[in-house]
Amino acid sequence: MVSCPRRITRVPRSSATVPFALALILALVLTACGGGGVHGKPGAFGARDPYFAKMGNGGYDVGHYGLTLSYDPGTKRLTGTAEITARATQNLSAFNLDLKGLDVTGVTVEGETARWNRAGQELTVRPHADLDRGETFRATVRYSGTPESITDPDTSKEGWLRTADGALALGEPTGSMAWFPGNHHPSDKASYDLTITVPEGLQAVSNGELTNETTTKGRTTFAWHTAEPMASYLATLAIGRFDITRSTTRSGLPVYVAVDPTQQKASEKVLAQIPEVMEWEEYNFGPYPFSSTGAIVDRGDDAGYALETQTRPVFPGAPDTKTLVHELAHQWYGDSVTPRSWRDMWLNESFATYAEWLWQEDHDGDTADEIFHSLYRGDYYEPADNKEIWAFPPARPSSAAHISDPPVYYRGAMVLHKIRQTVGDDTFYDIIQGWSAAHRHGTASTADFTAFVEKKAPGKDFSEIWKDWLYGDGKPDHP
Structure with a gap:
């Protein structure tokens, strides 16, 4: 019986590089093992959620999303590159990503061109070579198009919501697949780096910390970093004109607040309570689990609900104190x-x-x-x-x-x-x-x-x- 290696990643190009007998042995091993170690099988196309069976995928666990995006509200066109770093949880011959709408222009896995196909919200990727269980790999998806809103089973709207001066991306429970490919189920959390370029004069606000902002040739690029694990439904992106306020709590926690100018006056009093609410919630719920906090306040008709997007809850118009307390409490219970x-x-x-x-x-x-x-x-x-x-x-x-x-x-x-x-x-x-x-x-x-x-x-x-x-x-x- 031949004992097969788990995976042979490279085979000598010519028997001249090794003794003839060794080349013959390698050829026999490859033949006996079917040409390359343990065979993988496709990962599941859903995470078996009892209510959203198609959401999420099996066979891998995402560790990091690197999203590089560009959006123009005038043309409503989004261009994106998603670099997804993940670990295979089984021997994988193919895996799925959730992506609704948008046009995929290319996919690579570990820098090599991968085959792919679309079926509804499923983007199936077939790497050049099978991925071994436990192997960390990087998949890159290039895509573009006009992102769409998604209607929930309860008839509310999510996904990519166009606003009077830009867009608002909300993800609970399935909307994130409208603007980036991923393993869109709450059971798979990851860190994020999001870079978004928009026309000069607009702001782009997301989760975590703003690490860089540059303007060149009439366009501004914002870089946001979320170090702590985040479920994809908690990722947000607000593009438009905002009044930005930066401050800190008494403990030194950064507070980043973005308010649509039409909501500034009505929001001012309640948003000033963020440090007080944070101190009260830390006393009751324990240490705050993230490295910053804040809020995004858009116009009332941009979304019909508030949402606990991680580190930076979104509010449809000026919130009241009760709603602020609710959404900030979610940072412990739901987000962390x-x-x-x-x-x-x-x-x-x-x-x-x-x-x-x-x-x-x-x-x-x-x-x-x-x-x-x-x-x-x-x-x-x-x-x-x-x-x-x-x-x-x-x-x-x-x-x-x-x-x-x-x-x-x-x-x-x-x-x-x-x-x-x-x-x-x-x-x-x-x-x-x-x-x-x-x-x-x-x-x-x-x-x-x-x-x-x-x-x-x-x-x-x-x-x-x-x-x-x-x-x-x-x-x-x-x-």
């Missing part, structure tokens, strides 16, 4: 600790909603317990139809169209309050701070959370909370 799948969405929204309740409790408003009981009775002012919060259990949204519905927010927050009632304040804060620390910059599932709570509070019985409040259908019998 990211859901393993879209079924785990309540782990994002319940914490951010409960942060609103805690803020009110600490700032002379209703206590969290008063809000909890008002929701249970049905006389709380949000949501408008209070019955909606009992439509399905927070850990099991009824479909992809409902992952952002009231049960995920309000009933999810009620689950957290039930935990607080059960364990008391000291242990409760140990739990929520410990949770953000234990899964910092990672992903987690609902099962991870329930196991964590039980471990942090040994001797306490959570079975009724899990059965009736987290997973149970309908309104529980007792508050």
